Amino acid sequence: MNFDYIIGGFLGVIVGILLTYIATKRHFVRLEEALRSRFDVEAREARLAQKEEQSELELNYRNKELDLTRAIATREDELKIRARELEREGERQSEQQAQVDLKFKELAREQRLLGDAEHEAEKIRRLYRLKLHQITQMERDEARQLLMKSTERECEQEIRELRQSLLGRAEADVASEARRILLAAMQRITSQPMNDATATVVNLPSEEMKGRIIGREGRNIRTFEHATGTTLMIDETPDSVLISCFDPVRREIARIALEALLRDGRIHPSSIEDEVVRAEEEMRANVIDLGEGALRKLRLHDVHPEVVALLGKLHYRLSNNQNTLAHSVEVANLCALIASEIGLDPMIAKRAGLFHDIGKAVDEDYEGSHATVGAEIIKQYGEDARVVNAAAAHHQEVSAESAYAGLVMVADSLSAVRPGARASSIDGFIQRVRSIEDIAAAQAGVSEAYAVQAGREVRVIVEPEIVNDEEARQLARTIRQRIEEQLNYPGTVEITVIREQRFSETAV
Known part of the structure; x- marks a missing residue:
């Protein structure tokens, strides 16, 4: 019985060990399967991350390739334009050289004719001196003085006529060449006709809106006029309001704010102040867009943002009913075209023409004429010294230091006097x-x-x-x-x- 008990216990131990082994083995198998599954998931995630990174790198590569392609195309266009400009410059140099050669030939011919005339005059002088000596037996100095007086009397009219002829021919040549250059430049400018300046008028949807604009005891109109710095004329015309102000920028802000208030329908002091603030922000964005538009039209770069804003303000200023920004753009184009004709830098000339009236956009905080104030402003923002002097000297208030100042004077006059540019009373x-x-x-x-x-x-x-x-x-x-x-x-x-x-x- 004890032996059987021992054997049974031994067998039980063995069975327990086997069961423990089997359970442990199964646990390790499950653990191994779990690890293998996790490794597979991580491997798949790694492969997906690698593919995403590769896709992103390919996308960045394609974007950079497109950017480089566009940059190369832009550079090629610039090089083509520069090549055409150089080719035109070479043609102009050739024409000028041909003209110089022709002038030298004419000068050489004139010198030969002058030498022949001097030789003939010397022969005649000797002959006269010999005859006078033979006839009068005068002393050499007396005969010389008599001969000179006689020659002066005989040649005085011829010398005067020759002088007038030479002066007239020189003036005619200069005038003809200047006329040719100016006509060549003016014919390439597409100008807009002058539009009559009118007061800023805002149409009303109904006559009863006038009462709402005025408000109780005039609170609304006083708030509006105080916020915008303008004057509203209510009873001048039916179904409309006239905005009066010397400053065209303030007048435009008032127009934008009033139209917004009329669209909203709620007119009271707080809404008026809010709309005026929004109109001022819209106006700031608008003047920047106008300035950048002028720069794009002229293909100019490297202009300070403050100067761009001042250029935009010129759109709202008139000179004898001529839009000042349009006038400045026209002067810039004329300067560039004339500069190209006479061999100056067209880009410097274009900048000088565009900035010459920029002083008209500043307020009363700046003292001095618009020419000197504008020159001081563009000098402050790093503009070229030749451009600064041309802007300051275009009304001859300071001395011109380069030919660009004269270019601006000529182009300014051409733009101002062309038919339809300005109106006079x-x-x-x-x-x-x-x-x-x-x-x-x-x-x-x-x-x-x-x-x-x-x-x-x-x-x-x-x-x-x-x-x-x-x-x-x-x-x-x-x-x-x-x-x-x-x-x-x-x-x-x-x-x-x-x-x-x-x-x-x-x-x-």
Whole structure:
């Protein structure tokens, strides 16, 4: 019995060990399967992460490739444009060289003719000296003095005519070349006609809106006028409100705010202040867009944001009913075209033309004329010294330091006087005509002066006993210079000096 008990216990131990082994083995198998499953999941996640990273790298690569392709295309376009500009510059240089060669040939021919004339004159002088010595037996110095006086008397008229001919030919050549360059530049400019300036008027949906704009005891209109710095004229026209202000930017802000209030329908002091703030923000964004639009049109870069904002403000300022921003863009294009014709840097000329009136966009905080103030502003923001001087000197308030200042003066005048650019009042026209006549009549020897053809021509009658032909010619130049210095006028003024003598007798 004890043996059986021992054997049974031994078998029980063995069975327990076997069961424990089997249970342990199963546990390890399950653990191994769990680890293998987790490893598989991690491996799949790693593969997915690798694929995502690879896709992202490929996408970045394609984006960079597209950016580089666009940059290369842009650079190629710039290089093509530069190549065309260089080609045109080479053609212009060739034409100028040909003109210079032709001038040298003409000069050489004139020198040969002059040498021949001097040789003939020397021969004639020797012959005269010999004859005088033979005839009068004068001393050498006496004969020389007599011969010189005689020659001066004989050649005085010829010398005067030659001088007038040479001066007239030089002036004609210069005027012809200047006219050719200006016409070539002006014909390439597409100009917009002048639009009549009108007051800022806001239409009302109904007449009863006027009462809502005024508000109880005038609170609304006072709040609006105080917030915008403008004046509302309510009873001037039916179903509309007139906004009055000297500052066109404030007037535009008031218009935007008032139209927004009319659309909303709720008009009270707090809503008015909110709409004015929103209108000011919209106006700031608008002037920046206008300035950037002008820069895009002219293909200019590297302009300070403050200067861009000032350019946009020029859109709301008028000079004799001419939009100042449009005028500045037109002057910039004219400067660039004329600079290309005469061999100057067109980009510098374009910047000078665009910024020449930027001082008109600043307020009363800046003291000085718009030319000097604008020059100081663009100088502060790092503009080229030639551009700064051209802006400061375009009204001759400071001395011109480069040819770009003269370019801006010419282009500014062309843009201002082209047909349809500006409007003038009848009072200004009459004053200009009287000023032209007064300048002509103030000269010595002038008996009468009349401005004709709407001030395009002045006819000056002189006293023939006081003024000779040469003095009459000089008088025309003097009157031209005085008119150019003292008056501002559209187009040109022709000066005609009339010197006439009449003699009459009556036979009976």
